[in-house]
Amino acid sequence: MKAGIFNGQKIQLSEISKPNLILDDEVLIKVKSSGICGSDLRIIHGKNEPDNLPIGHELSGEIVEVNNSIYDKYIGKRVAVDVVSAGRACGVCRHCLNGKYTYCLLKDEESGGSYAEYLKRRIRASRFFIFQ
Ligand SMILES: [Zn+2]
Numbered sequence: 001m002k003a004g005i006f007n008g009q010k011i012q013l014s015e016i017s018k019p020n021l022i023l024d025d026e027v028l029i030k031v032k033s034s035g036i037c038g039s040d041l042r043i044i045h046g047k048n049e050p051d052n053l054p055i056g057h058e059l060s061g062e063i064v065e066v067n068n069s070i071y072d073k074y075i076g077k078r079v080a081v082d083v084v085s086a087g088r089a090c091g092v093c094r095h096c097l098n099g100k101y102t103y104c105l106l107k108d109e110e111s112g113g114s115y116a117e118y119l120k121r122r123i124r125a126s127r128f129f130i131f132q
């Protein structure tokens, strides 16, 4: 898939593999639109090391694949992913249980970002806004 990857100087359009669904409740989201957050700009202006995954966490899209048939009803649903902790918070650690998702101890950093055609998120842990 196409993705914007920070190469140490700028975000460059690159070809990377689509995220693999591994955990039971992971879903694949086809990104339809992505915001550019101020924190994304701070990330790329504050370092020189290249990334291997796209950043970007403000998105809307459509669930196109689930990893367990109990979530089949979500296929085709349009979603917005909560930008608090980029939708990567575990939902079960002490910070998450207190609503402080930003401080999650088990954040899924490998799930990819929205400067890409696809990203994955955990449907049980992530706070999705699901539209019909
Ligand atoms: Zn943001």
Ligand SMILES: [Zn+2]
Residues within 6 Å of the ligand: 089, 090, 091, 092, 093, 094, 095, 096, 103, 104, 105, 106, 107
């Ligand atoms: Zn957590």
